[in-house]
Amino acid sequence: xxxxxxxxxxxxxxxxxxxxxxxxxxxxxxxxxxxxxxxxxxxxxxxxxxxxxxxxxxxxxxxxxxxxxxxxxxxxxxxxxxxxxxxxxxxxxxxxxxxxxxxxxxxxxxxxxxxxxxxxxxxxxxxxxxxxxxxxxxxxxxxxxxxxxxxxxxxxxxxxxxxxxxxxxxxxxxxxxxxxxxxxxxxxxxxxxxxxxxxxxxxxxxxxxxxxxxxxxxxxxxxxxxxxxxxxxxxxx
Amino acid sequence: xxxxxxxxxxxxxxxxxxxxxxxxxxxxxxxxxxxxxxxxxxxxxxxxxxxxxxxxxxxxxxxxxxxxxxxxxxxxxxxxxxxxxxxxxxxxxxxxxxxxxxxxxxxxxxxxxxxxxxxxxxxxxxxxxxxxxxxxxxxxxxxxxxxxxxxxxxxxxxxxxxxxxxxxxxxxxxxxxxxxxxxxxxxxxxxxxxxxxxxxxxxxxxxxxxxxxxxxxxxxxxxxxxxxxxxxxxxxx
DNA sequence: GCCGTGTCAAGAGCAGTGCTCTCGAATGTG
DNA sequence: CACATTCGAGAGCACTGCTCTTGACACGGC
Numbered sequence: 138x139x140x141x142x143x144x145x146x147x148x149x150x151x152x153x154x155x156x157x158x159x160x161x162x163x164x165x166x167x168x169x170x171x172x173x174x175x176x177x178x179x180x181x182x183x184x185x186x187x188x189x190x191x192x193x194x195x196x197x198x199x200x201x202x203x204x205x206x207x208x209x210x211x212x213x214x215x216x217x218x219x220x221x222x223x224x225x226x227x228x229x230x231x232x233x234x235x236x237x238x239x240x241x242x243x244x245x246x247x248x249x250x251x252x253x254x255x256x257x258x259x260x261x262x263x264x265x266x267x268x269x270x271x272x273x274x275x276x277x278x279x280x281x282x283x284x285x286x287x288x289x290x291x292x293x294x295x296x297x298x299x300x301x302x303x304x305x306x307x308x309x310x311x312x313x314x315x316x317x318x319x320x321x322x323x324x325x326x327x328x329x330x331x332x333x334x335x336x337x338x339x340x341x342x343x344x345x346x347x348x349x350x351x352x353x354x355x356x357x358x359x360x361x362x363x364x365x366x367x368x369x370x371x372x373x374x
Numbered sequence: 375x376x377x378x379x380x381x382x383x384x385x386x387x388x389x390x391x392x393x394x395x396x397x398x399x400x401x402x403x404x405x406x407x408x409x410x411x412x413x414x415x416x417x418x419x420x421x422x423x424x425x426x427x428x429x430x431x432x433x434x435x436x437x438x439x440x441x442x443x444x445x446x447x448x449x450x451x452x453x454x455x456x457x458x459x460x461x462x463x464x465x466x467x468x469x470x471x472x473x474x475x476x477x478x479x480x481x482x483x484x485x486x487x488x489x490x491x492x493x494x495x496x497x498x499x500x501x502x503x504x505x506x507x508x509x510x511x512x513x514x515x516x517x518x519x520x521x522x523x524x525x526x527x528x529x530x531x532x533x534x535x536x537x538x539x540x541x542x543x544x545x546x547x548x549x550x551x552x553x554x555x556x557x558x559x560x561x562x563x564x565x566x567x568x569x570x571x572x573x574x575x576x577x578x579x580x581x582x583x584x585x586x587x588x589x590x591x592x593x594x595x596x597x598x599x600x601x602x603x604x605x606x607x608x609x610x611x
Numbered sequence: 612g613c614c615g616t617g618t619c620a621a622g623a624g625c626a627g628t629g630c631t632c633t634c635g636a637a638t639g640t641g
Numbered sequence: 642c643a644c645a646t647t648c649g650a651g652a653g654c655a656c657t658g659c660t661c662t663t664g665a666c667a668c669g670g671c
Contacts, residue, residue: 178657185621186620188621189620191659191660256494256582257493300598306598309588309591313589327602331576331602341575352546365568414628425631
């Protein structure tokens with residue numbers, strides 16, 4: 138029994154190392170060539186034949202999915218770390234700015250991975266269930282900041298001029314707010330969602346070349362956006 | 375001379391029709407399968423052999439480029455038409471909302487084409503010069519609305535609490551504002567760029583599946599965003 | 612210690628891709 | 642009418658993801 142476990146775990150460990158190695162090489166290939174990942178090229182670099190890879194990943198899409206999940210997790214970790222690095226937990230604006238920059242820095246450092254998860258869906262590839270969990274990590278961080286802001290009395294709850302929200306939509310927004318334990322009026326939660334949308338819209342615009350020959354001061358521009366949107370969502374420094 | 379012109383134009387016309395037919399089929403294939411466009415499949419459907427297509431497009435990328443340019447133009451036209459359909463030119467908020475919905479409607483109607491132009495760049499494909507002109511049409515429409523708003527005294531120019539803008543960035547923002555003949559302070563122009571970013575961020579989020587299992591009232595949610603952002607950029611209804 | 616079992620890599624092969632080149636046929640031009 | 646240009650077809654190259662079969666290896670139970 139113990140032997141079996143040991144032996145089994147040895148095998149499993151070797152296997153896990155192989156999987157890691159494949160993912161590492163695949164990640165580097167994606168970093169260089171984008172989403173056009175070639176199994177054969179990965180296998181070549183690993184000194185083995187393409188069919189051998191199928192022992193570890195049942196298809197190219199499964200390998201892509203594994204990389205996507207890792208990417209989501211890595212990005213989420215970056216956001217969480219940046220948030221945790223702000224000592225004054227009530228300085229919600231500083232936390233917002235730090236998390237936003239962490240997300241952008243992560244994306245700029247590995248643009249192709251970002252494109253994989255926030256770009257147009259890969260043809261013939263449907264994101265499986267496993268990805269939705271990790272995918273929510275960044276938005277959870279942003280939601281937590283707003284929740285903390287409200288708790289610290291540093292969230293602007295004024296929504297006087299906001300357009301009305303239809304009932305069915307209000308329910309859905311409330312559900313999202315509840316998911317990130319953000320107990321605020323729907324119009325305020327909506328502002329948070331808008332801030333989230335603008336944030337990733339800005340990163341996508343920059344990475345997908347929308348600012349080519351237009352705005353070169355990318356970091357300054359992003360910083361400005363982030364601070365404006367931080368105020369917009371109601372965070373008070 | 376007249377004959378030559380006629381004959382030449384006959385040939386040219388046949389050729390142009392062939393090019394149109396190829397693009398139409400290719401567009402339909404993209405609508406069904408996404409960016410993974412197969413020249414051979416297009417040729418098959420046209421009843422000819424793949425190599426024959428190279429008489430009309432020097433490469434697959436050139437065909438994609440042609441489709442991208444058409445898509446930009448089509449989207450820009452949709453935006454311009456929606457703007458022009460608002461009789462009261464000084465009702466800048468209504469124009470903003472109309473244009474935004476037109477852009478989203480266009481994207482929702484042909485999501486794969488939208489992904490082609492606003493999604494992650496296709497691997498190994500670099501957007502050529504020809505695309506930057508048509509690509510600016512939607513933003514020009516939005517800029518014109520802000521410019522008209524200012525002229526009509528319906529643009530909020532208050533920027534008291536806005537974060538400072540570094541000098542180099544201010545120059546670039548001013549240049550963008552100038553390009554859409556929008557003579558406003560940089561902080562106001564920046565708000566416009568942020569609104570533009572949020573607008574396309576919202577469309578991308580919806581089309582790229584970010585709202586799956588979260589927000590189903592897509593049109594209502596978009597409408598709310600658009601109205602909030604219209605007020606944010608300073609448009610007064 | 613041997614023998615069955617399960618795991619693994621390799622190779623051949625299929626159907627598909629973009630792209631190039633050559634060759635014959637058609638077609639409009641002088 | 643004869644010429645030149647244009648066009649479609651076909652073969653072929655190098656590549657892709659994926660499947661199936663084959664042979665080697667190591668591990669675990671008797």
